[in-house]
Amino acid sequence: MGNTVSVFTDDQLEAYQDCTFFTRKEILRVFERFRSVSPNRVPINMRDGKSRKIKIPYQELVTMTEIRENPFCERICHVFSEDGSGDMTFDDFLDMFSVFSEAAPRDIKCAYAFKIYDFDGDNYLSRHDLKETLKCLTRGELTDEEISFVVGKVLEEADLDDDNMLSYIEFEHVISRSSDFLNTFHIRI
Incomplete structure (x- = not known):
């Protein structure tokens, strides 16, 4: 247990366990994955609030194989x-991996x-x-006409109140019918 004492306090590890889907290990x-992205920036000892202060810039994070593709x-x-800058503290990074872990429940x-699909942040x-x-999913391989057609079909199927957008409840209803969602919404550590 010498390694845990040198990186985080027991209280920090307990707090992380309480708010993530992870064990101490x-x-x-x-x-270790966070530190490997930027070893010169991230110290070995993360006590004294460093986990909330030290940030890895977005430009470095996007080089990670887990999210690059x-x-x-x-x-x-x-x-x-x-x-919202894309730069992450260890706390942000841990939250991301926790949500993308296999142990995270469907509703989370x-x-x-x-949130990821809500590009303009208006909660619809x-x-x-x-x-x-759709542009992200297809990596720009569809024409504007094809994209408009697919978006129209999605709204036709999922927009239950006919307001020309999906609320969270409508989105959740669509996801609940997707058997593949849990298999695709994860990142392994």
Whole structure:
């Protein structure tokens, strides 16, 4: 247990366990991954509030193999960084990995998926948000006409109150019918 004492206090580890879906060992593994992204910036000892102060810049985070190939890489970093900049503290990084862990429940994953797809941050998935989501998913391989067609079909199927956008409840209803959602919304550490 010497390694845990040198990185975090017991109180820090207990707090992390209480607010994530990780064991102490997994928290330390996530920390090692965090530190490996920027070893010169991140000290070995994260006591004394350093976990909330030291940030890894977005430009360095997007080089990680775990998120680099994800079409929502930029959105993920912005959503999980507390200030929305994409730069992450260890606390932000741990939250991200916790939500994307296999142990995180569907409702937590669904809430974060909604935030990631809500490009304008207005708590609805508008036509614009759905178009941006589709562009990310298809990596720009569809024409504007094809995107508009698919967005129209999504709204036709999922927009239960006919307001031309999806509320969180409508989005959650769609996700509940998706058997693949839990298999695709994860990152392994």
